[in-house]
Amino acid sequence: MNFVSKMICAAFMMISMVASVSAQDVKLSIDPITIAPGEEADIVLNYEGTKPWANIQFDFTLPEGLSFIQQEVLNADEEVELVYGVKGTALYSTHDLLYAFQNGQNNVLRFLIMNMKNKGIKNSGTLFSFKVKADEALAESSEIKVSTIEFSGMDNGELIIENPEDFSISVTKGTPTGISGIEANSDNAASYNLGGVKFGKIGIRIQKGKKFVQK
Numbered sequence: 364m365n366f367v368s369k370m371i372c373a374a375f376m377m378i379s380m381v382a383s384v385s386a387q388d389v390k391l392s393i394d395p396i397t398i399a400p401g402e403e404a405d406i407v408l409n410y411e412g413t414k415p416w417a418n419i420q421f422d423f424t425l426p427e428g429l430s431f432i433q434q435e436v437l438n439a440d441e442e443v444e445l446v447y448g449v450k451g452t453a454l455y456s457t458h459d460l461l462y463a464f465q466n467g468q469n470n471v472l473r474f475l476i477m478n479m480k481n482k483g484i485k486n487s488g489t490l491f492s493f494k495v496k497a498d499e500a501l502a503e504s505s506e507i508k509v510s511t512i513e514f515s516g517m518d519n520g521e522l523i524i525e526n527p528e529d530f531s532i533s534v535t536k537g538t539p540t541g542i543s544g545i546e547a548n549s550d551n552a553a554s555y556n557l558g559g560v561k562f563g564k565i566g567i568r569i570q571k572g573k574k575f576v577q578k
Contacts, residue, residue, distance in 0.1 A: 388414045389514055389525050395533035398497045402539070403432065406507070406532070407492040410453050414523060415483025415516045417458075419476040419490065422465060422511040426534065428501025431472050432494045448474055451489030457482055460491050473511070481517045497536070506531040 390411040398404045408421070425431065433445040450460045458478045465471040474491060476484070484490070495507075509532065514525040 388412055389416075389527050391512075391527060391530070393509070393532045395535070396495075397535040397537045398429075398495070398501070399537035399539045400428075400497050400499045400501060402537070403494050403496045405492055405494055408451065408490045409488075410451075410484070410490045411487045412514075413486055414514070414525070415481075415518055416514040416525075417478040417481040417483050417516040418514075419484075420511060420513040421474045421509060423472050423474070423493075424508040424510065425470040425495060426502065426505035426507065427470075428498055428505070428536075429495045429507070429534065430469070430498070432496045434494050447472060448491045448493045451491045453485045453488030453490055455482060455484070458484065483516050501534070501536050503536045505534045505536075507534060 392409045393406060396404045396406070406423075431447055433447055434449070435443050436446050436449060438444050447462050448460050450458065454460070454476065455478075457480065458476055461475040461477065463473050463475075465473050472493075474493075476490060508529065510529040512527045512529065514527070516523055
């Protein structure tokens with residue numbers, strides 16, 4: 364089944380469920396992030412629950428200054444491909460992770476987890492992860508919004524569905540920590556011989572990256 368067919372099938376499954384269960388059957392958590400302009404960060408969605416959820420949906424909306432970025436993974440054929448999301452430990456190999464930008468906006472990405480045989484996910488683990496990158500437009504304090512959340516599946520022959528409340532992930536703008544280089548500001552910088560020993564008066568010496576012969 365191709366990507367478009369899976370998306371259509373997943374959407375149909377989501378809207379066809381009629382029964383519901385309490386919010387206590389789903390526990391989600393994502394750690395807050397601190398990220399500096401030019402840096403990347405992993406967003407990991409943690410999960411705990413007891414129901415056999417087979418199909419799951421999330422919308423992630425990024426604030427100004429953050430963008431979704433692709434990452435390289437090995438597919439089933441051990442070939443490198445670029446993806447926006449990586450399956451987590453709570454999913455089985457038969458679960459698919461799909462994603463699509465919403466309404467032509469590159470800051471709103473919908474993730475869909477689905478299983479064509481309605482196989483439920485594991486009771487705990489991570490659902491998926493994705494990467495974001497910051498630029499100078501990022502505010503000192505902002506949020507990633509998580510909305511349109513839906514869990515559905517089959518429990519003892521009954522269709523079940525859960526819609527946890529929207530929530531947000533705290534984002535703090537950090538300070539870049541990269542060091543581009545160190546230079547000596549004085550012409551009187553210490554000199555060293557070729558053996559790395561501080562130089563005396565006579566011999567071949569190295570000072571500020573240059574070699575000299577002292578007689």
